Amino acid sequence: MTTGMNFDFIIAGGGIAGVSLADALAPRARVCLLESEPQLGYHSTARSAALFAPAYGSRLFRCFSRASTAFLHKPDDECFPATVLSPRGALHIARGDQLQRLDAEVADIRASGIGIETLSFEQARALVPVLRETYVAGSALESEVHDIDVDGLFQGFLRRARRSGVHVLSGTGEEAFARRDGLWQVSASAQAVAAPVLIVAAGAWSDQLGQRLGARPLGLQVLRRSAAIVDAPAGVEVGAWPAVFDVEDEFYFKPDAGRLLISPADEEPVAPGDAYTDEISIATAVERIQAAADLEVTRVRREWAGLRTFAADRNPVIGYDGEVEGLFFSVAQGGYGIQTAPAYAQTAAALALGEPVPEPLLSEGVTAEVLSPQRLRTR
Numbered sequence: 376m377t378t379g380m381n382f383d384f385i386i387a388g389g390g391i392a393g394v395s396l397a398d399a400l401a402p403r404a405r406v407c408l409l410e411s412e413p414q415l416g417y418h419s420t421a422r423s424a425a426l427f428a429p430a431y432g433s434r435l436f437r438c439f440s441r442a443s444t445a446f447l448h449k450p451d452d453e454c455f456p457a458t459v460l461s462p463r464g465a466l467h468i469a470r471g472d473q474l475q476r477l478d479a480e481v482a483d484i485r486a487s488g489i490g491i492e493t494l495s496f497e498q499a500r501a502l503v504p505v506l507r508e509t510y511v512a513g514s515a516l517e518s519e520v521h522d523i524d525v526d527g528l529f530q531g532f533l534r535r536a537r538r539s540g541v542h543v544l545s546g547t548g549e550e551a552f553a554r555r556d557g558l559w560q561v562s563a564s565a566q567a568v569a570a571p572v573l574i575v576a577a578g579a580w581s582d583q584l585g586q587r588l589g590a591r592p593l594g595l596q597v598l599r600r601s602a603a604i605v606d607a608p609a610g611v612e613v614g615a616w617p618a619v620f621d622v623e624d625e626f627y628f629k630p631d632a633g634r635l636l637i638s639p640a641d642e643e644p645v646a647p648g649d650a651y652t653d654e655i656s657i658a659t660a661v662e663r664i665q666a667a668a669d670l671e672v673t674r675v676r677r678e679w680a681g682l683r684t685f686a687a688d689r690n691p692v693i694g695y696d697g698e699v700e701g702l703f704f705s706v707a708q709g710g711y712g713i714q715t716a717p718a719y720a721q722t723a724a725a726l727a728l729g730e731p732v733p734e735p736l737l738s739e740g741v742t743a744e745v746l747s748p749q750r751l752r753t754r
């Protein structure tokens with residue numbers, strides 16, 4: 376082992392949560408980023424649907440999405456593409472028995488200040504010509520939904536973090552951790568690194584890792600979601616379609632490079648690991664989508680699954696453990712970790728440095744207390 380290197384923060388987890396946080400801390404602190412896998416961003420970050428949907432998730436997650444919007448539209452730094460967003464729109468559709476649900480959703484989205492407009496069936500079919508009149512009884516178009524260039528965003532955070540001096544160690548496997556003399560001492564990839572604060576940003580593995588570091592579990596729920604890329608109907612140009620969401624979250628589909636990305640919007644509780652889909656999940660997506668749309672799926676090009684990790688209250692978890700010295704969490708990004716990464720990282724950096732929650736989140740009532748891991752511990 377080589378001699379140790381000292382840092383202010385060690386971050387465990389090289390997905391978008393860890394990399395964006397390393398980037399946010401780097402101008403003000405010495406940061407070491409650890410990733411178990413040889414390749415950064417290999418797990419959930421590489422497996423998303425790449426959507427920015429500002430109305431998606433709890434009130435708190437909507438605040439984080441809103442606070443991330445300006446950055447995503449214009450990152451304004453040479454490390455990033457000029458923008459990582461491109462317009463997509465989302466069409467929420469409902470069967471006859473789901474109309475009340477659609478009304479409630481439209482009212483809820485409007486109340487949070489996000490634009491959504493109800494459409495006639497003809498208007499909906501003008502956008503997505505395969506929709507079945509026998510299925511779609513109501514629909515509404517949310518226009519602020521965008522596609523995200525996830526790789527451009529992720530590599531941008533990574534490039535800028537490296538430019539600011541972040542020390543990146545990947546392929547670390549299971550590190551050895553010890554707390555001595557007010558420092559976390561970590562052996563990883565034949566290197567010894569030390570820092571007073573260790574930040575867990577390890578996605579689905581965060582509770583496991585926290586326990587190895589002496590923390591009580593936060594009760595994070597790891598839920599698998601499947602997706603696939605299928606051929607578009609022959610001769611149909613799908614590129615301009617909005618994403619289409621079932622109002623009760625039973626499926627969605629969206630254009631993806633001339634084909635369609637489909638998902639059953641499943642939430643299967645699983646143990647942390649390299650997630651794989653199963654035939655049933657993709658078959659379920661195909662069946663539900665074919666009921667709603669005249670879309671014969673002839674060929675599945677690629678299928679995958681990824682892990683979405685939630686707190687029991689489905690809200691963000693950012694803050695010091697409170698019981699184990701020098702242990703901080705930035706976890707539970709759920710199904711919104713890409714679109715909220717800029718604000719999540721800035722908030723985690725502020726709290727890790729002992730500062731208040733940054734604006735505009737603070738003015739919206741997002742406090743350190745509501746984000747704290749300690750709220751999840753009932754005894």
Ligand SMILES: Cc1cc2nc3c(=O)[nH]c(=O)nc-3n(C[C@H](O)[C@H](O)[C@H](O)COP(=O)(O)OP(=O)(O)OC[C@H]3O[C@@H](n4cnc5c(N)ncnc54)[C@H](O)[C@@H]3O)c2cc1C
Binds near residue numbers: 389411426547
């Ligand atoms: C099908 C699907 C669709 C989605 N669609 C969207 C979407 O449209 N928009 C959106 O915003 N979000 C979406 N999400 C959610 C988004 O992908 C996640 O919220 C986000 O990627 C979480 O990032 P992360 O860095 O926390 O997790 P990960 O990317 O999983 O990173 C955690 C990393 O920690 C590493 N790690 C674990 N233990 C250790 C250790 N001891 N030391 C070092 N490293 C460790 C792991 O190897 C892993 O690389 C989707 C997710 C799925 C599965």
